[in-house]
């Protein structure tokens with residue numbers, strides 16, 4: 001089988017003639033987004049930035065749910081951990097932006113490991129509830145560890161991103177520069193995600209999603225890969241949290257509210273679980289559009305609720321297949 | 337302080353018990369956890385509040401009014417959503433009921449606004465029993481919980497509907513083969529379970545006083561903790577687990593601080609899940 | 624009775640209870656290297672459970688299992704496949720349904736091509752080369768079992784018989800020493816049964832793979848196996864050549880009673 005050059009698009013997992021097309025679609029999207037500041041106003045750019053901050057935890061959820069087959073509600077807990085740790089590091093030591101991102105991602109990933117040890121022994125509902133528990137406990141800690149998190153007040157005046165360069169670097173303040181930063185970060189995250197799921201490890205994760213026992217019977221150390229998926233999903237969320245906090249410059253325990261967790265779930269399920277294009281589509285469709293139209297939160301939540309109900313029964317593969325017929329990554333026939 | 341903590345714990349536990357037992361029977365027949373369960377508790381509270389505030393009804397009349405409203409909503413949700421969950425993979429149930437919860441919660445916020453409301457009703461006069469002073473409403477809550485659990489035990493073991501529920505819980509396939517109308521059982525159980533949650537909300541409102549659209553969420557998550565501790569499908573286990581949670585919360589609130597109260601349920605949940613997968617009262621793994 | 628270090632599998636006093644049910648009641652047997660050994664018995668006689676105990680899906684209540692003298696009792700499933708090279712199939716779960724036919728094979732070959740866990744994350748030229756090699760190997764196997772024309776089909780969408788052939792081919796990917804097949808011919812049409820038997824024989828002769836085959840189809844067993852074991856209510860009641868075993872009065876009675 002001839003390999004297309006763009007293996008970042010999973011070509012050697014799901015080698016099929018459509019990969020050229022997919023790479024082209026991705027390139028067009030990136031170019032369109034790069035050109036967006038020419039036409040979009042500040043508020044639209046802000047909406048796009050917000051949707052890109054949600055893209056990261058959504059990719060994480062997609063990894064654990066769409067590829068490894070576990071529904072986790074801990075995603076926003078890891079997002080919050082990433083945000084807090086990154087903000088605190090930057091405030092205390094004035095660390096550069098890239099280092100903060102790494103700190104946010106690592107902190108979330110490291111916390112995920114001890115949480116995963118008990119949680120990954122559980123299956124189905126028990127796992128779901130356990131991860132929900134992590135989010136509640138994370139919020140309680142954020143509210144009550146006042147000496148560090150300042151409780152309900154939260155942290156404010158979190159430093160804006162500083163990009164270190166040969167001439168000393170500069171601080172990112174304008175909305176357009178934020179936008180490009182977010183875009184670069186999103187493209188990198190999507191590429192990293194594609195690389196991961198198209199590796200042999202990604203194939204093992206899909207095997208676990210399909211049938212854990214069968215996967216073990218062909219030599220998959222299932223526990224290890226479930227743990228890796230859990231920790232990496234936390235890393236994605238943590239990096240997202242880090243970017244979020246330096247953009248908004250404030251963070252409070254409300255990040256652990258169900259609102260955010262539900263948004264991430266809607267992005268992944270609504271866009272198309274087990275696909276990358278679906279998650280990208282989902283975050284733009286559900287976050288950017290509703291942000292840009294300034295839809296009130298309660299109306300938005302009603303729409304999300306109806307959407308979740310309709311999606312699970314009517315189009316469990318998400319909206320992506322409706323947008324582009326049959327463009328599949330993880331053999332997306334799997335229902336959430 | 338100690339007696340206060342115990343009284344509060346038992347009251348809160350009885351409130352939780354009424355909510356959780358509904359969830360546990362729904363789980364039994366449908367094998368789906370209901371993320372919207374706390375919303376029915378919230379709807380019950382709002383139903384009674386609306387009766388009192390808008391229709392100027394006395395509390396005693398607003399109780400059945402709230403229950404009827406909630407039963408009707410539950411029936412609609414049952415027919416539109418829950419019925420379709422039969423034989424579906426478990427994630428479908430989680431996502432669909434989460435959707436229901438978002439809709440119910442935010443429709444209430446849309447109609448009545450997101451601000452806290454005051455509940456003005458109930459019997460909150462303190463009475464003295466065995467040297468302990470407590471409000472009549474608290475006594476009512478505990479008595480109601482005991483009576484309802486008694487009735488539920490009777491229903492599950494004696495009545496035809498109860499036996500059908502048990503049969504469907506044990507073997508849904510066999511029930512289909514022998515011609516049990518599974519969708520009707522599922523909807524019936526769902527309406528019953530949600531109405532119990534609503535009753536709990538109506539009875540608690542005079543004690544908790546404030547109400548708002550988002551109040552159901554924390555109830556839902558506490559309910560998870562209780563059904564895991566009690567062992568899924570175990571009616572009397574649910575009551576004891578609820579009391580245990582109520583007492584733990586009340587002790588944590590009195591001796592450690594109120595802000596830690598809501599984390600108790602989840603800490604208990606995680607500990608029980610990982611150490612005692614069958615719950616506190618059973619060795620068998622039920623999830 | 625000490626284990627035979629030369630036996631492909633030495634099963635010693637394996638017993639498995641589920642509460643009060645005794646699924647396997649103390650089975651001891653040696654499977655010789657290079658043989659095709661049939662295992663049959665009435666429904667519920669414990670055949671699958673015996674497989675489960677040999678491959679780490681279940682931990683036996685008592686007894687031990689050795690693979691060429693190596694004690695594998697209580698090992699995790701993936702470790703038994705990787706280190707003892709004993710692989711098994713399942714009655715129900717057959718293939719990874721969402722993956723393509725070829726991907727199923729590549730997945731099964733990964734444990735050999737990507738030994739360490741870190742290597743599975745690589746996407747560089749070395750990993751790509753490994754995957755290409757796996758694809759070539761998969762191509763050969765698909766040709767052998769006669770599925771090359773559906774290599775890009777989604778595995779869940781091919782017929783059940785074809786899925787069983789695919790499953791068989793997948794099990795050859797990691798080059799195992801022992802293959803335990805749980806009812807490979809159940810629900811498969813007669814033409815594909817012949818193809819399956821042919822493939823088992825070829826793998827046995829050309830690669831020297833030892834087989835234990837659970838099967839209810841006694842005609843197929845007689846044609847295929849060098850030796851036939853019969854389980855009844857968890858106990859081994861017969862062990863010998865297929866012809867001798869099917870005439871054994873104890874076996875006839877077990878089937879009539881079962």
Ligand SMILES: Nc1ncnc2c1ncn2[C@@H]1O[C@H](COP(=O)(O)OP(=O)(O)OP(=O)(O)O)[C@@H](O)[C@H]1O
Pocket residue numbers: 641644645646664665666667668669670671672673714
């Ligand atoms: N996980 C389990 N829990 C309880 N009992 C079990 C379990 N697995 C198997 N059993 C019981 O153990 C006995 C043996 O089952 P097993 O599946 O090994 O039989 P089998 O010989 O493979 O039957 P078949 O020909 O139908 O596949 C049966 O009575 C079965 O009900």
Ligand SMILES: [Mg+2]
Pocket residue numbers: 670671672714805
């Ligand atoms: Mg069997």
